[in-house]
Amino acid sequence: GSSSSTPLLAATKAQNPYWYYVNLTGVQVDGKLLAAISAETFDVQRSGGVYLSTRFALTFLVEDAYRVLRQELVSRIQSEGVAPVNVSSGDWDLCFLTEHFANAKVPTIALVFDGADAAMELNVKNYFQDLGHGSTCLTILPSPHGWPGSVLGSLLQAGRTMAYDIHSDGGGTLTFETFETAAGAPAPAKVPLMIMTTLLLWALLY
Ligand SMILES: *[C@@H]1O[C@H](CO)[C@@H](O)[C@H](O)[C@H]1NC(C)=O
Numbered sequence: 001g002s003s004s005s006t007p008l009l010a011a012t013k014a015q016n017p018y019w020y021y022v023n024l025t026g027v028q029v030d031g032k033l034l035a036a037i038s039a040e041t042f043d044v045q046r047s048g049g050v051y052l053s054t055r056f057a058l059t060f061l062v063e064d065a066y067r068v069l070r071q072e073l074v075s076r077i078q079s080e081g082v083a084p085v086n087v088s089s090g091d092w093d094l095c096f097l098t099e100h101f102a103n104a105k106v107p108t109i110a111l112v113f114d115g116a117d118a119a120m121e122l123n124v125k126n127y128f129q130d131l132g133h134g135s136t137c138l139t140i141l142p143s144p145h146g147w148p149g150s151v152l153g154s155l156l157q158a159g160r161t162m163a164y165d166i167h168s169d170g171g172g173t174l175t176f177e178t179f180e181t182a183a184g185a186p187a188p189a190k191v192p193l194m195i196m197t198t199l200l201l202w203a204l205l206y
């Protein structure tokens with residue numbers, strides 16, 4: 001398949017040197033860049049940066065960006081006659097009844113990274129999960145207060161080959177697999193419970 005790459009940023013003194021920081025510059029929904037999320041939103045200086053984690057299943061985005069993304073998803077899904085529901089259990093923020101959600105065209109999310117054609121189009125399974133109690137929830141949440149920036153968790157990374165070329169100065173390159181799916185491709189009727197294993201190819205360059 002095809003692939004794209006984006007620089008890995010060397011951690012600043014305030015960041016964890018063992019995390020992989022990427023330069024996320026924007027978020028697209030159904031191929032449209034969300035203009036209310038500026039390229040500086042995820043900046044290290046402004047909000048602590050963005051790193052990839054396999055320790056966290058969920059993804060956490062800085063509050064400003066999260067609110068914009070949530071609003072866009074809600075308005076698009078609601079336009080299909082499917083309204084969000086409140087779930088009493090857990091810390092989920094955006095849920096739908098699975099039976100209704102399964103019939104809706106789920107908006108496609110793509111993360112835009114620094115680099116040529118470095119848009120990572122996600123599969124719906126990367127950000128909506130059928131919890132098995134009749135509700136399907138967004139697995140992207142706002143970063144808790146006090147957290148350093150945004151975290152791209154393992155669910156979001158699942159099912160895609162990623163290769164890290166890490167330089168001794170901490171910088172490097174992240175190469176990720178891209179898929180030929182058109183923006184807005186129909187979502188699978190049901191989100192499988194099984195979480196695909198993240199394929200991580202570790203390439204250490206010195
Ligand atoms: C969900 O809870 C909020 C706040 O408690 C309330 O305003 C809203 O009407 C509730 N929505 C539904 C669909 O029950």
Ligand SMILES: *[C@@H]1O[C@H](CO)[C@@H](O)[C@H](O)[C@H]1NC(C)=O
Pocket residue numbers: 009023025039114115
């Ligand atoms: C992140 O990418 C943007 C857009 O390409 C660029 O202007 C900015 O300098 C980059 N930031 C870092 C820390 O490399």
